[in-house]
Amino acid sequence: MRRVLRVQTKAFDASAEIAALGLGAETGALVTFTGLCRDDGGTLAALEIEGYPEMAEAEIGRVAAEAERRWPLDAILVIHRTGMIAAGEAIVLVATASAHRGEAFDAAEFLMDYLKTRAPFWKKAHRRDGSAGDWVAAKEDDEAAVARWVSSKPTAL
Amino acid sequence: MRRVLRVQTKAFDASAEIAALGLGAETGALVTFTGLCRDDGGTLAALEIEGYPEMAEAEIGRVAAEAERRWPLDAILVIHRTGMIAAGEAIVLVATASAHRGEAFDAAEFLMDYLKTRAPFWKKAHRRDGSAGDWVAAKEDDEAAVARWVSSKPTAL
Amino acid sequence: MKARYFAWVRERIGLAEEDIAPPASVKTIADLIAWQQRRGENYAAAFANAGAIRAALDRQHVKAGAPIAAASEVAFFPPMTGG
């Protein structure tokens, strides 16, 4: 089991990070998710991401451990950035590797749903017109997305 | 909408292919799936993939069009290899980009489920002990995986 | 019409493709499979289990009941195992 979990301010190179996992020939399926900063119809210049770093690392570790408990995974990678992230840049990278695609897809989606609703990060929008940033509101969709994992299998989270 | 669909014998560079899509700042979510040749507990040397190239291109085009009809996607990438593929090498790459993660995940999984069961490719196993290859049998799991998309929404496929 | 064979169907027949001219009584894919079964030992082996054979007409998947009259290319193959 390869596990890389990191919170950082600098940009990441997704392909280098995945190559560094050193997947073996038991892996048949690799799923990656990259979350990118949208420009919101051209109005958004950047997102500023505030984190609670010590808790974020602990929480990401708990979510990764739960994913490993639920699915037979060969590798989990989670990198989440904080600080100023310009429109078009990547915010988060999740990768999961498994023998079969169903497990890799489910685990990646599970990790993202939990990161969205449980990892202590908050986004502030910086507009192109220079107006004061507003905090991005949490989405009910995200709460609904995470709820489906609770109903399907018991969780320690 | 960016659409790249290709059948080829040579290996691909996933990150270069995705960079070449030239995603814009309307994309918030990028999901990639890479299908890799497993070594089957060290016994498998390579998979030989036979294709029906003209039909494969037509069929992948139909599946991609159906994915575009179902989800608001910014990009679809499908690259499927044929010929001899050594254990550890990539066989297939699927990437989907959308504003939001749910759509990108669903579309990627949909594409893979359909490719597995409808794209005209067949795998022959070449063993390390040099024994004559056997054709890989289709899995009932794959039929079950594709069936869920039919029950959830009507399809033109 | 042109017939194309893939994977173990191709191996058992010993041909990747050929031109075939079934009689007018052969109207559907199912009829065509039954006709192929009678063309010799290699065809009998390839088409022995009709339930294990998939077919395409002009590069589109079809069911056993599909009429073949309008097609110029028919293909026979096992269930797909790509991806």
Place this chain on the structure above:
Amino acid sequence: MKARYFAWVRERIGLAEEDIAPPASVKTIADLIAWQQRRGENYAAAFANAGAIRAALDRQHVKAGAPIAAASEVAFFPPMTGG
């Protein structure tokens, strides 16, 4: 105990962290939020809508009813919007 504040909770209070010493009658997160509401205008603004506040004790999510006695660090913040 140490209190930490994030996002608009931090901005409204005007502090990222501080040491707090609530009275012994403050036993749960809900009690602590009610106590914070009475500490001044900035705290009142930050904690006005208790339902919009999430809390962690020693870096683990907790509900409003969680007892605070054993914790050395409490954090208050809005619902998370990372990922």
